[in-house]
Amino acid sequence: MFKIGYRTIKTAVGAVLSIMIAQLFQLENFASAGILTILCIKPTKRKSLKAAMDRFVACFIALLLASLFFELISYHPIVIGILLLVFIPATVKLTVQDGIVTASVIILHVYMAENITVSFILNEVFLIVIGLLVALLLNLYMPSLDKKLLHIRDEVELHISNILRSIANYLKINDEGLLANEITGLDQAIQRGKELAFKDYENRLLQEENLYFNYFIMREKQFHIIERVLPLLASFQFNTSQRIQVAEFIRDLSEHVHSGNTAHHFLYKLYRLKHSFDQMELPKTREELQEHAALLNFVREMEQYLQIKSHFKGLYDTKTDSKKETSG
The missing domain is CATH 1.20.120.940 (Putative aromatic acid exporter, C-terminal domain)
Structure with missing residues (x-):
């Protein structure tokens, strides 16, 4: 019989909480908050904190670059490729490359929105904050070794x-x-x-x-x-x-x-x-x-x-x- 560890339980609970909170605030793409939480639940507090910081920085870089690239060039799949050619080396340079996958979700949100507004940016910021904050709060508890x-x-x-x-x-x-x-x-x-x-x-x-x-x-x-x-x-x-x-x-x-x-x-x-x-x-x-x-x-x-x-x-x-x- 398989064993369910405390990290698995925290991941499941965290994903549910993040999605529920995002839905409560009526955010668009609310499921992304759950994805952020899942990616930030790590085996230790230090790793969880590092993961949250990396994803926070990477997501905001992605939001900024995506807004500039899509608005200044075009909302076209080729632009996504061009954007990634700039975004990925930038995250590597800043040593936040662990946030590439998460930030890619934000990039796709911008692409699908096809219109950058203040409300859209706030929506994405709230998704990031909710997802990361729930993960950090859950990871405050670690069983004593x-x-x-x-x-x-x-x-x-x-x-x-x-x-x-x-x-x-x-x-x-x-x-x-x-x-x-x-x-x-x-x-x-x-x-x-x-x-x-x-x-x-x-x-x-x-x-x-x-x-x-x-x-x-x-x-x-x-x-x-x-x-x-x-x-x-x-x-x-x-x-x-x-x-x-x-x-x-x-x-x-x-x-x-x-x-x-x-x-x-x-x-x-x-x-x-x-x-x-x-x-x-x-x-x-x-x-x-x-x-x-x-x-x-x-x-x-x-x-x-x-x-x-x-x-x-x-x-x-x-x-x-x-x-x-x-x-x-």
């Missing part, structure tokens, strides 16, 4: 937590776990989150910063670091004390993955961990030295992972209505 965004956020953080836990298990007991599924799931969740966050931003006309989008971009950068460190795991062969310490650190980090606004706590712990490595005895064999170097490289990557998070402002936790202070 917060729940969906927070659900994807939780999904992303669960994947990251599971990946970090698997890394910790590998470092401790060489257990590879189900990393492949988690990596794929994390990548897909981040992409869905970015798309939805951008749509949410498009619905917030007065909001300059896209916090949700920034959050998913931050997670994407962390995801790339995770992808880089995974091949390093194959370099670890010896269960050294350093490797166990790193495993404990990663396990602790996996239990604190959330959208809080700072990772300074774990950066400090990592600094202490690196300092303790400097105090330990140097590797004695070439293999141990190579593994030690790989482990230090792994730690540096995780430091960058945490630094990326430390620059993020944080999202509000819906359960506590506050921002968490430590996170991964």
Whole structure:
């Protein structure tokens, strides 16, 4: 069974309202108001506002040019072609080309009228205003995407937590776990989150910063670091004390993955961990030295992972209505 979305409902309601209002004012070509509304109902508020502005400008250019061309030359089909040769490049130059189709309706109204009067011009202006205004008023309502965004956020953080836990298990007991599924799931969740966050931003006309989008971009950068460190795991062969310490650190980090606004706590712990490595005895064999170097490289990557998070402002936790202070 097909599903009727809210945008479809708004389009249907908007077309009916526009036509009814135009009929109420006894306007000629009243159905055109409905066409204008249908063309201006967009998925987001910003796109709807842009569509309305483009069509408003394009329609008035079309009304002006059509009046001049038809009155000065002739009401002939060839003149329509000549007019379009001027009108279309003009709309492209003004970056309002999305209004070409709508404005073409106005051009045809002028052509069929065969006589330009003040009442005719006012009739066309009222049609434009009614069609665009109804669309804008209807598009003031957009369903909140917060729940969906927070659900994807939780999904992303669960994947990251599971990946970090698997890394910790590998470092401790060489257990590879189900990393492949988690990596794929994390990548897909981040992409869905970015798309939805951008749509949410498009619905917030007065909001300059896209916090949700920034959050998913931050997670994407962390995801790339995770992808880089995974091949390093194959370099670890010896269960050294350093490797166990790193495993404990990663396990602790996996239990604190959330959208809080700072990772300074774990950066400090990592600094202490690196300092303790400097105090330990140097590797004695070439293999141990190579593994030690790989482990230090792994730690540096995780430091960058945490630094990326430390620059993020944080999202509000819906359960506590506050921002968490430590996170991964």
